[in-house]
Amino acid sequence: MNVPVLSNKNSGLSEILNNDNTILVDSGNLEHYCVELNRFLKCQNVEQVERQVDNAREFVEKNFNYDAVMKKYNNIYDKYVKLTEEKKWGY
Structure with a gap:
């Protein structure tokens, strides 16, 4: 399965790895994380x-x-979906 890489550095920062750069987002700021993830997922190029996904x-x-990757992805996406739903429905 090819997906964008989401990982944590030892410093506790979450990051979205792009082709030749990394978007660092404080792991405590889920809203900023969601904004950057949505921007990445909406890319029309x-x-x-494909290059970013292959590199990831x-x-x-x-x-x-x-096992480590799937647990991390599940936790991140559960939080992402919850925040997205809260924004959508206003609760």
């Missing part, structure tokens, strides 16, 4: 997205095992 997959394969 298919070639750029390579990064994960070299640095993480499956």
Whole structure:
């Protein structure tokens, strides 16, 4: 499965890894994290997205095992979906 990489640095910062740069977002600021993730997911340049996703997959394969990655993704997306729903429905 190819998806954008979301990871935590030892310093406690969450990051969204792009092709040649990294968008750092404080892990305590979920709203800023959601803004950056949405911006990344709305990218219209298919070639750029494919390149970023391929680089992300390579990064994960070299640095993480499956169990650690899936647990982290599930936790992040659960929080992301909850925040998105709260904004959508105003609660």
